[in-house]
Amino acid sequence: MLSSKLDTGGTDVASGEIRYYIETFGCQMNQRDSETIAGLLETRxxxxxxxxxxxxxxxxxxxxVRQAAERKVWSRLGEIAAMKPNGREPVIVLAGCMAQLPETLERVKDKVPYVNVLTGPGQLDKIPRLVEEAMDAKTRGVAFQGPLVAVSPRRTEAERSESTQVLPENLPRVKVPGVSAYVxxxxxxxNFCTYCIVPFVRGPQVSRDPRSVIDEVERLAQEGYKEVTLLGQNVNAYGHDLGGNYDFGDLLADLDKVPGLLRIRYATSHPRDFTPKMVDIIRDSEKICEHFHLPVQSGSNRILKAMHRGYTRERYLELVEYIKSQIPGASVTTDIIVGFPGETEEDFQDTLDLVRxxxxxxxxxFIFSPRQGTAAxxxxxxxxxxxxSRRLERLVEVQNSITRENNRRFLGKTVEILVEGPDERExxxxxxxxxxxxxxxCTSGKAEPGQLVHVRIQEVGTWYLKGPMAQD
Ligand code: SF4
Structure with missing residues (x-):
């Protein structure tokens, strides 16, 4: 769970000021949505x-996305309801992907009366009005007959191209301070990968207008952000719904020209839609980072087909080879699910082989976890x-030893980093x-967030490199 890191002040309920708090679970899209929720509440x-x-x-x-995360949410909601600041119950909003599930509404109605508002990710702009209605009802002592609800219409795989309401452009936002911003x-x-609930809860693919995206990135650069991370469930399919030829590669090429920015990242990629053209644009760019996160999910063609991923292991290996041939030193990372229904030992061996x-x-x-409503x-x-669990352990052992070996290549070398701030542990x-x-x-010297500095690597672990600042 990621708690809100938005700028906060002290409470002042006595003065009549209304205070809000946001807790964010899950992915970067949710973190970005929480910035909008904060912005919307602050405009009120x-x-x-x-x-x-x-x-x-x-x-x-x-x-x-995962049942375990949902369980945490339910128990956290109970804890929050029990807090009762100044003896009053807070208005509790359950926002995001869980709110889109019909079973969530049922459960809230039957068993979780302290949740007052339910809003799906496509309905964030309704939150302030619903919060005010809920506060008003509480003040007047009106009993709630279930939560106030704003969710998008339920979608099925058969209705895959049906358009849905998307959020208006230029909603207010309270940005997390730092060097990096989400766009x-x-x-x-x-895509309807057979294990995934996202297309049902986040609706059909809708690309934002390129001009709006470029304007937003230019504004962020002018405000002093040094890095942006472009967000979407399948960024490589950006533009496919815009009705022209403009695609993700074109967007990257345009954003590379934005002055003031140092780095551009993106998440999440889909190997099926990652084209050689996009790799070439990244190779020839100045700011687009040489990090390719390409979720493969399985190394078995049989399982990839059952997952409905739209590529084969051969096609995936070709893509990785092309990236490494065009951009030596690029890093490639991935996501893998073990124990998908029907996965045999042979299928699993194919995954280990692909990892090697x-x-x-x-x-x-990840261990495959069935989500109600999905085909898998x-x-x-x-x-x-x-x-x-056994397969996961074996996979992690193989991958961790590769990660450590890859990291050992950096011993004695100098690397450039974009400084984020003090290390949390040290x-x-x-x-x-x-x-x-x-x-x-970096174990010596001083640097401010947003600065580029060089570090001489003297120690490596699985998840970090470490060393003093390099002397020029
Ligand atoms: S592409 Fe990603 S978000 Fe879309 S269905 Fe597949 S796993 Fe889910």
Whole structure:
């Protein structure tokens, strides 16, 4: 869970000031959405609280990708309801992907009366009005007959191209201070990977107008941000719905020209839509980082087909090879799911083999967890949990040893980092990332966030590189 890191002040309920607090679960899209929720609440005169105990309005921005995250949300909501600042119950908003699930509404109605507002990710702009209605009802002592609800219409795979309401442009936003800012370039997803709930809860793919995206990035650069991360569920499909030839590669090429920025990142990529043209544009650019996060999910063609991923292992290997041939030193990372329904030992061996061939710099590894409403949840051949855990352990062992070996190549070398700030564990040191997204802890010298500095690597771990500032 990521708590809101937005600027906060002290509580002042006695003065009549309304305080809000946002807790964010899940992905970068949710973190970006929370910035908009904060902006919307502040335009209604609300002020940030330092913690939920001091807040009159608590927004829990949720993720529906994994069952475990949902369980955490339900227990957290209970804790928040029990806090009762100044003896009053806060208005509680359950926002984000979980709010889109029909079972969430049922559960709130039946068992979770302290959740007053439910809003899906496509309905953020309704939050202030619903919060005010809920506050008004509480003040007047009106009993709630279920939560106030703003969710997008339920979508099925058969209605995959149906358009949906997207958020208006230029909604207010309270940005997390720092050197890096998120920029949403598209909403939703049309892929319907068989294990994934996202297309059902975030709706169809809708790309933002390129001019609006470029304007937003220019403004962020003028405000002093040094890095932007472009966000979408499948950024490589950007533009496919715009009805012209403008694609993600064109957007990258245009953003590379924005003055003042040092680095451009993006998430999340889909290997099916990552074209050689995009790789060439990144190779020839100045600011687009040489980090390719390419979720492969499985190394078995049979499982990739069952997952509905739209590429084969051969096509994936070709893409990785092309990246490494065009951009030597580029880092390639991935996501992998083990224990997808029907995955045999042979399929799993194919995954291990692909991991060894690609020599990923890092991997997020997951045990398949069935999500109600997805095709994979109903598939035959569900794998027992113990077997999934064993496979995960074996995969992590292989990948971690590759990551450590890859990192050892940096011993004695000098790398450039964009300074983010003090290291969380060792605050006497500062940290930053390389363009290839390696975390580096710098053990000497002083630097301000946003500065580029060089670090001589003397120590490497699985997740970090470490050393003193290099002397010029
Ligand atoms: S590309 Fe697949 S995994 Fe990614 S959000 Fe879309 S459906 Fe989910």
């Amino acid at each position: 005169g609300m002020k940030p609280a330092e913690n939920p105990r001091e807040a009159d309005v608590v927004v829990v921005n949720t993720c529906a 949403t370039i598209m909403y939703g997803c049309d 061939q690609c020599r990923f710099d890092g991997a997020f590894t 949840a109903k598939m035959e051949g569900q794998i027992p949990h113990e077997e999934k 605050p006497e040191h500062f940290r930053g990332r390389t363009r290839t997204n390696r975390m580096v802890i």
